[in-house]
Amino acid sequence: xxxxSFSDFxxxxxxxxxVWLAYGxxxxxxxxxxxxxxxxxxxxxKQVAQRLQREKRIKAANNREHNL
Amino acid sequence: MLKWLHxxxxxxxxxxxxxxxxxxFLILTIPSFLVGIVWxxxxxxxxxxxxxxxxxxxxxxxxxxxxxxxxxxxxIAAFVGLVWQVRLAEMAVAATAPIGAVYTFxxxxxxxxxxxxxxxxxxxWDARLTxxxxxxxxxxxxxxxxxxxxxxxxxxxxxxxLTLVGVINLPIIHFSVVWWNTLHQGATITKFEQPSxxxxxxxxxxxxxxxxxxxxxFMILYRFRNxxxxxxxxxxxxxxxxxxxxxx
Numbered sequence: 001x002x003x004x005s006f007s008d009f010x011x012x013x014x015x016x017x018x019v020w021l022a023y024g025x026x027x028x029x030x031x032x033x034x035x036x037x038x039x040x041x042x043x044x045x046k047q048v049a050q051r052l053q054r055e056k057r058i059k060a061a062n063n064r065e066h067n068l
Numbered sequence: 069m070l071k072w073l074h075x076x077x078x079x080x081x082x083x084x085x086x087x088x089x090x091x092x093f094l095i096l097t098i099p100s101f102l103v104g105i106v107w108x109x110x111x112x113x114x115x116x117x118x119x120x121x122x123x124x125x126x127x128x129x130x131x132x133x134x135x136x137x138x139x140x141x142x143x144i145a146a147f148v149g150l151v152w153q154v155r156l157a158e159m160a161v162a163a164t165a166p167i168g169a170v171y172t173f174x175x176x177x178x179x180x181x182x183x184x185x186x187x188x189x190x191x192x193w194d195a196r197l198t199x200x201x202x203x204x205x206x207x208x209x210x211x212x213x214x215x216x217x218x219x220x221x222x223x224x225x226x227x228x229x230l231t232l233v234g235v236i237n238l239p240i241i242h243f244s245v246v247w248w249n250t251l252h253q254g255a256t257i258t259k260f261e262q263p264s265x266x267x268x269x270x271x272x273x274x275x276x277x278x279x280x281x282x283x284x285x286f287m288i289l290y291r292f293r294n295x296x297x298x299x300x301x302x303x304x305x306x307x308x309x310x311x312x313x314x315x316x
Binding site: 002 | 109110111112113114119120121123124127128131166167170173174177178181182184185283287290291293294297298301306307310311313314
């Protein structure tokens with residue numbers, strides 16, 4: 001262990017601002033990347049599901065007209 | 069080899085293969101990341117010159133290395149895609165670019181946060197920093213170009229060509245610390261010489277490099293699957309997949 005206490009660890013030998021800034025912004029960037037990727041996947045699934053619903057409705061409407 | 073690879077040229081099979089590989093990359097990423105970051109932040113000894121500010125190295129170096137590795141991967145995919153007209157390879161280019169851009173941004177940002185206490189400046193127009201900034205712009209150019217076309221086949225080709233043009237930047241970044249007088253320090257780990265870093269600092273660094281690499285692999289696969297779904301959304305296999313998910 002390079003530090004004697006937790007507050008010592010947080011202080012980072014006087015460089016706390018720079019070290020935690022670097023780690024914080026990096027973590028935030030990676031989280032943004034992950035969420036963007038996951039949201040894109042969800043969006044595609046939703047898009048396709050909506051399209052299928054629409055096609056089903058159109059088909060049903062056509063059948064009704066046909067039966068009249 | 070080609071005969072074996074052939075079925076994976078079909079989108080549906082590539083989707084399945086990528087899905088099978090993804091958990092393995094994640095399994096490799098998580099432990100190496102956790103051990104590497106705890107070791108690097110809390111257990112590695114402070115640098116005798118830079119004190120605890122040197123701990124930024126554990127994200128700065130892996131991010132910078134993997135930003136370039138991502139670009140090399142993209143360039144190979146772009147070459148394969150253009151020469152043999154493999155659509156899937158062009159999708160891999162599109163999948164990789166945003167990850168490479170994020171890594172490059174991390175490398176630049178952590179570099180600035182490290183430069184301020186050590187050099188006294190967030191930024192200097194130095195060869196290494198400037199060429200790395202150009203890498204970020206090239207990445208952003210590739211992403212923007214890919215999104216500029218609604219025809220994704222055309223978009224893939226255009227992005228691949230730009231990727232190959234941008235390859236010229238890679239040796240410039242790598243050798244910038246040798247070719248020019250620069251504030252940025254030279255390579256810490258080289259293939260041919262003893263690394264100029266203490267072992268207890270080096271091991272967590274190698275672990276972080278490894279975890280950044282496997283995470284890159286994981287994200288490429290994830291985004292590659294997104295590209296496949298997006299482009300093939302009218303195909304029967306995607307429809308089947310969506311219906312299966314709806315049913316629960």
